[in-house]
Structure formats: C-alpha cells, structure tokens
Amino acid sequence: MSSHSFSPFSLVLLLSLSSCATSVDVPAGYVSSPYYPAPHGGWSPDWTESYRKASLLVSNMTLAEKTNVTSGTGIYMGRCVGNSGSAPRAGFPQLCLQDGPLGVRNSDHNTAFPAGITVGATFDKDLMHARGVAIGEEFRGKGVNVHLGPSVGPLGRRPRGGRNWEGFGADPVLQAFGGSRTVEGIQSVGVIATIKHLIANEQEKYRMYNLAQDGISSNLDDRTLHELYLWPFAEAVRSGVGSVMMAYNAVNGSACSQNSYLINNLLKDELGFQGFVMSDWLAQITGVASALSGLDMTMPGDIHTIPLFGSSYWMYEYSRSVLNGSIPVDRLNDAVTRIVATWFQMGQDSASYPKPNFDSNTLDAEGPLFPGSLFSPKGVVNEFVDVQGNHAVVARDIARDAITLLKNTNDILPLAKTAKLKVFGTDAEKNPDGINSCTDMGCDKGTLGMGWGSGSARYPYVDSPIDGFKSRGANYTFFNTDSFPSNSVPTAGDIAVVFVNADSGENYITVENNPGDRTDSNLNLWHNGDKLIQDVAAKYTDVVVIVHTVGPILLEAWHDLPAVKAVLFAHLPGQEAGESLMQIIFGDVSPSGHLPYTIPKSEDNYPDSLDLIGFELGQPQDTFTEGLYIDYRHFHKANITPRYAFGHGLSYTTFSFSKATITPVTTLTTLPPARAAKGSTMVYSTAIPAAAEAYWPANFPNRIWRYLYSWLEKADADNAAADLKAGKTYPYPTGYSNAQTAGPAAGGAQGGNPALFDVAYTISVTVTNTGKATGRAVAQLYVQYPTDLAVDTPVIQLRDFVKTSALAAGASEVVKLRVTRKDMSVWDTVKQNWVVPSVDGDYGIWVGAASDALALRCGTAAKTCAEGVKSPV
Numbered sequence: 001m002s003s004h005s006f007s008p009f010s011l012v013l014l015l016s017l018s019s020c021a022t023s024v025d026v027p028a029g030y031v032s033s034p035y036y037p038a039p040h041g042g043w044s045p046d047w048t049e050s051y052r053k054a055s056l057l058v059s060n061m062t063l064a065e066k067t068n069v070t071s072g073t074g075i076y077m078g079r080c081v082g083n084s085g086s087a088p089r090a091g092f093p094q095l096c097l098q099d100g101p102l103g104v105r106n107s108d109h110n111t112a113f114p115a116g117i118t119v120g121a122t123f124d125k126d127l128m129h130a131r132g133v134a135i136g137e138e139f140r141g142k143g144v145n146v147h148l149g150p151s152v153g154p155l156g157r158r159p160r161g162g163r164n165w166e167g168f169g170a171d172p173v174l175q176a177f178g179g180s181r182t183v184e185g186i187q188s189v190g191v192i193a194t195i196k197h198l199i200a201n202e203q204e205k206y207r208m209y210n211l212a213q214d215g216i217s218s219n220l221d222d223r224t225l226h227e228l229y230l231w232p233f234a235e236a237v238r239s240g241v242g243s244v245m246m247a248y249n250a251v252n253g254s255a256c257s258q259n260s261y262l263i264n265n266l267l268k269d270e271l272g273f274q275g276f277v278m279s280d281w282l283a284q285i286t287g288v289a290s291a292l293s294g295l296d297m298t299m300p301g302d303i304h305t306i307p308l309f310g311s312s313y314w315m316y317e318y319s320r321s322v323l324n325g326s327i328p329v330d331r332l333n334d335a336v337t338r339i340v341a342t343w344f345q346m347g348q349d350s351a352s353y354p355k356p357n358f359d360s361n362t363l364d365a366e367g368p369l370f371p372g373s374l375f376s377p378k379g380v381v382n383e384f385v386d387v388q389g390n391h392a393v394v395a396r397d398i399a400r401d402a403i404t405l406l407k408n409t410n411d412i413l414p415l416a417k418t419a420k421l422k423v424f425g426t427d428a429e430k431n432p433d434g435i436n437s438c439t440d441m442g443c444d445k446g447t448l449g450m451g452w453g454s455g456s457a458r459y460p461y462v463d464s465p466i467d468g469f470k471s472r473g474a475n476y477t478f479f480n481t482d483s484f485p486s487n488s489v490p491t492a493g494d495i496a497v498v499f500v501n502a503d504s505g506e507n508y509i510t511v512e513n514n515p516g517d518r519t520d521s522n523l524n525l526w527h528n529g530d531k532l533i534q535d536v537a538a539k540y541t542d543v544v545v546i547v548h549t550v551g552p553i554l555l556e557a558w559h560d561l562p563a564v565k566a567v568l569f570a571h572l573p574g575q576e577a578g579e580s581l582m583q584i585i586f587g588d589v590s591p592s593g594h595l596p597y598t599i600p601k602s603e604d605n606y607p608d609s610l611d612l613i614g615f616e617l618g619q620p621q622d623t624f625t626e627g628l629y630i631d632y633r634h635f636h637k638a639n640i641t642p643r644y645a646f647g648h649g650l651s652y653t654t655f656s657f658s659k660a661t662i663t664p665v666t667t668l669t670t671l672p673p674a675r676a677a678k679g680s681t682m683v684y685s686t687a688i689p690a691a692a693e694a695y696w697p698a699n700f701p702n703r704i705w706r707y708l709y710s711w712l713e714k715a716d717a718d719n720a721a722a723d724l725k726a727g728k729t730y731p732y733p734t735g736y737s738n739a740q741t742a743g744p745a746a747g748g749a750q751g752g753n754p755a756l757f758d759v760a761y762t763i764s765v766t767v768t769n770t771g772k773a774t775g776r777a778v779a780q781l782y783v784q785y786p787t788d789l790a791v792d793t794p795v796i797q798l799r800d801f802v803k804t805s806a807l808a809a810g811a812s813e814v815v816k817l818r819v820t821r822k823d824m825s826v827w828d829t830v831k832q833n834w835v836v837p838s839v840d841g842d843y844g845i846w847v848g849a850a851s852d853a854l855a856l857r858c859g860t861a862a863k864t865c866a867e868g869v870k871s872p873v
C-alpha cells in the first residue's frame, strides 16, 4: 500500500526550493540558467502520426491514469529493473525497462555482447549497427519495451572513470557514431533505445544525491558542453532515439534530473527531442521542480532518500500537485503524450509485441511478482526464452575486429599453428568460481569480458582464450596463475603469451578497493600484471602480451623490454574472448582494431583536472577547467607524445592512402540558414481535472504493500483542490513561464538545425593494401581548423571514419568520407549558435590510419589534396 497518509508534500517543496538555487560551492561563471516551460513534443514531422495516435489515448485518460504512466511502480516492484505504471482502461500497458548496453541484464539465454568500448575499437559503423539490431532482437524477445542503453556519457574524459567502457571511446564523434548506429539498430526491431546519461557523469564516486550530501557537480562551460559532451546525444536524437536518461550528477550546481537548462533548453528545444526523458534510478530529488524542468518519467518511482517505504515524489504526489495547481496540466499531458507517442513510434502497440517473460530479480521459474513487497503474490516469473539466435556470430566478429595490435616487433605475430606456447595469467581462463558467480560481474576473476555494474549481463557461456587454444589443437602449456610459476622452464623456440587485465565498473560495487572508478588500481594492470610480464620477459625471449581492459593502462613497466615483442589489446570481448583472439593471433584474419583512446606514458601526462575528485565538504565540485582538451586534444595542445596515440592500430599488412579528391557540396555561410518553425503540437484542455479523477477506486482489491499508486484518498484530493481554490500558489523558480516558445536558432529538427548536417565536403581516398596479407584498413578523417583563427580550437578533431572491406595484398578500395557544416563550426556562446569561424579559410582535412599517422591533406581553400605532407601533430 502506498504511504500517501504520510505526506511528503512539504518535504517536496523544501527540496524543490533548495535545489532550484545554484549551489554556493559552484565556482563563479558556471551557471545552469532556468529555462521554462518544458517544450511540447510532437512538432517533428517524423513523429506526427505517433503523436496523433497518442493524443487519442491521452485525452481519454483520467488524472490518476496519466500520473501513473509517468512513474515507476517502485523498486523491485515487477519483473524488470524499471516497471512503469499502466493505464489499461485507456489502452496503455505497463512498460518494462531493462539494462543494459551490452545485453539483457540479470537474465538467461541471452548473449553477452562485447562492451561499447570494444565496439568503438572496431571503427566499423556496420558492426555498430549490426550489434544494435542483435541487441534489439534480444530485448524484444524478452519482452522489454525500453532498452537502457546505449551509453555515450561518460565520454571518457577521466581515464580512471569507472563506466567509460560502457561507451564507445574518448572522442565525441566516435561516441556519436557508436551511439547513433546502436540506437538505429535497436529501434529497427521496435525496441525503444535510451541514450544515457545526460550529461557529464565523468566519475562514479559521489555521483548520487543522498541525505548527507549533494551529488557531484560537473562544472563546464557552454562551448565545451556543446562541442564535446552533447555531441553524441545530438546524433542519437537525430537518429530518433525514443528515450533519454538523465545522469545522477549535477551540472553547474543543478541536478541533471531537474536541470531545466539541460532538459528543456538543450534537449527538448535545441536538439528537438521528441521522445521522453527519464531519471536515472533514484536520481529524482524533487517532485514539482523536476516536472517543470522537463522530466517525463521517474525511475524506479521511489524517493531517493529512503526508497523502501512506498513513497514517491510523483505518482500520488503528482496527482496532488496537478489538483492544487502546482504542476500545470499541460506539463503532465506533454509528459504522458511523449511516453505514449514513443511507444507508438516503435510500433509497440502491435499485438505481436512480446510481454516480459523473464525476471531480473531471480533466476527461479517461480517467485514473488513484487519482490519489493513483503507480502507479494507469487507466480511464474521466468520462462527462460532463448533469445540468442545467431548473435554469437556478430559478437565474435566485433570481438575479433576490435582487437588492436599495438606492437609487433619482427612480425612475431601471427603465430605459426605449430608454435610452442607457454601461456600465463588467470585472465586466459574462465572464472574458476563460475562464469556468473559474482553479482553484476563485481569481481575480477578469470577472463575479463566486461566491467561491473548495471552495464553487465550474465554470460550464457564464456569462450575463453584457453578454450580457443584447445579447440585449435594448439601446442600450449597453461600456467593458471598471476605469479611467475617456478615450474615454467623455457625451452628453445618457446613463445610466451601473457594474459593481463584492468577492470572498473559502477559505484554500488567495490572491487579490490576500487569503488567503480579505478581509485586504487590507478591505471595499472590488476593482480600485479606488470610483474608477471616482467618475470616472464626475464625468462623468455619472445613474449606476446594480451590485455583485456576497460580503458587506458600504463605499459611503461614492460613495454620496451627486449623480450616483449607484441602487445594486443582485446578490450572487453564479452562471451566471445577465445575464437575471436585465435583468428587474430594465428593469422586467419589481420587485426583491424584501433585505439578508442590515447595510451599515456604516465598519469602525469594528463591535466590535473582529470584526477578523480575525492571527498569534499558540501557538494563535491568537478570543474572541467581543461575545456575541450581531453584525450588526444590535450596531448596535442600540451605537445606530449603518448605511448600510443588515439586511433593507433597495426595490421599484418600495410596500407597507403592516396589519390584523394575533395568535392565541395554545400557552400558554407557563417551561420547556418534559419531553421524552420516548429510544427503544431497536440492541444488538450488545460482545465484542472476534478478531484474525483484521483480518488482511489471504490473497493480496490489488495493494495500491494509499498507498491506505488497514483491515487489519493478522497480527503487528500479534495484538500488539494481546496488549496487551489484558496489561492495558494507554488513558488515557481525564477524565469518560470507557461508560454511555449518558438525555440532557439540552433534547433529546428531532431538533432538540431538540419542545416548543421549539410555535407560541406566529400573526400574520396584510395586505400591500397601495400603489404602481403589480406586486411582491413580504417581511414580516419580529422579536421584542422584554419591556423589563423581568433578562436582556440584543438589541433585536429576526428570527424568521420570508414573501414574498408577485406583487401587482398595489392588490392585497393575507394572510400568516401564527409565533413558537415557542424564539423567545421564552433559553438558561439554569445550567438548561441554554430558558427563557421572562417568561411573561406583553409581547413585542413587530414586522412590517415591514426591520429598520429596523417600524411594526406586536403585543403578547403585550394580544394586540392596532397600526399606525403608533414603531419599536424
């Protein structure tokens, strides 16, 4: 039963007021300006029909039905990690929301796909899409309505950040392609994708608001926000993503879940987002303020402080807040319409859309239907539906094509099939305690296929590297230890293969003293991996190092040892660690992965602002003083040579990039052409409904203890209506208005002003395999802004990439890349628009195999291309 007799209304008001004000701890100059009202959805032509259908349902809903749809029914109150309230009378079902970005979490008979960072390392847009389709099929097959992925935030600003591996790499454009291709794939099979976490959630520790302390504030300027962190979200919105999850942290002192600048301004107006905005789990900290700020759905529904007593900031409180006039009906109508329209947009109204057939709370066939309640009815909760299809194939292809060859002295790789191998390291074999023995992968035992936390999925199996060696009939001896074994005696011709790893994850689990972020391990290998490699290299003359890692690690302790001949990053391969690796090390396929981040020589290579933020009295402050200069942008500016540059990755063959041409497509102007006006949106009555619309139905059977309901006792509802009549008003935040606006100049369609995506230039390049083996190249395109600009810009920035097909020795392929207007613009904080800083200036468009391997330059002034040019970095 909901505890609506306990009225947190005053608490809600208090919190609303305190959190509307910017925290006193935020440094001067970092502001989240108020932006009201929440823009209506439905004006984009791509969504017209879905909104029309939605409005028919919504206009038939009672107040309590509408507020029910906007909230989760409580933590552990249903089969999925999030379960929204339904409006069955009006024809709208409960929605199942489920993690996570690499597969169906806490389930069975699902694929554990390679993690986002691994997909990023493929630099293969087709594989990004194919994985999205496969993931979508699995979520649909399990009856999930809303997939809680992909993750493009954190961006990877902070190398030790715990959840960077869920996303695609430390560059906004790589994240953007990873995110948007995944969204398109997932939604192509009718599952609603959720792009998360908006925004700047760059470290795990202190991310959440709790009774004792406000969540960490990421303080960043408008230009950095636009040019780095928002970029991938813009692309996902452009791809029509159905849902956006707000981050736990604050931005410039205002909690993301109720930050009107982020939700109303950036997301719903500037980016023209048409779907619905949800909170992260227990990230909502107020009722009215979050609704006014544009939040459409709260998850899992409970208040954030003590989530176990059936209390909510919304549900019955939302009903009350509409009746007493605090939240305009118009706002509620828009929130519900956005949710219902998204469901129609994906075709989930079809009778063939499966109902949930699994339970993320238990692996048993039968169990409580509402495990969060002490007295729950029981029933069948797991039907063990096998959704794997042939997805192991795409998972394996990704795991293989992500493998990044960093070093290969004397072409020690590929290995001969008969090579005599001594294999070291526990990372080569499955977790001896069982592949799923640690909840949410909260341990680092055995082959590391994924990080830990809500972004994990249970393995159906793990094809370990040792399984791979076995099934190849390789000649190997395995030492399943992380300390050099005294019984390992080198014999002539031995090749040592050492497996090491580095893990990280989400903050609610601490693994080996790392509370999500790599606080304790730093950027070092885990389990004394450095020492194992050094000890092996002291005894063996030919050593190959295989690394499974969540992100950058330091290689300096052993990289240059003469015995260390090869280094391979296999990233986080998911279930397919074995055969994918065998295909590379035995040379069936040439490696074609590239680094989705820079590998430094020392942590001192990074600016101090990228250190993890430790305990601070009051709200922890994380000020992004490095601005645009993260990862390679920083290394270039500071003129630091990393150990390995962003985009680096060798092959068993070599490639040349030649015969480039540059073709102007759209003539640029300083500002993009004016946007079109918004289309019309749904019109509903704005009259405050009768209190009776929120009354508990007469004779409601069996209220579930602590389940969240949207009804009010009659007296509560009547009192709310009486408060309104008595003229009591809500203390609206500064700048509050109810009048819809035309929207900013930078908006105009999903993703922003569509002219931003006009192609300014196409570049065509011939990629030739100049070596002896078959292989795939990645052509990476970086833009260098004219060097005489008044505005400071990074030396080069990735703007596009393409992976060739498998090219036989001597074969060529002509690849096409493009540069858009946005790619050549900077965000002008005064004009609040994307501005091409020099329309006739000479932009250098560089194409090559890595950020530090650029020798082909096309210039936009002369519109010619040249080879053998000195690299800009």
Ligand code: NOJ
Binding pocket: 081, 099, 148, 196, 280, 281, 454
């Ligand atoms: C918190 C995580 O930040 C988010 O990514 C996840 O989807 C939710 N928990 C639900 O598990």
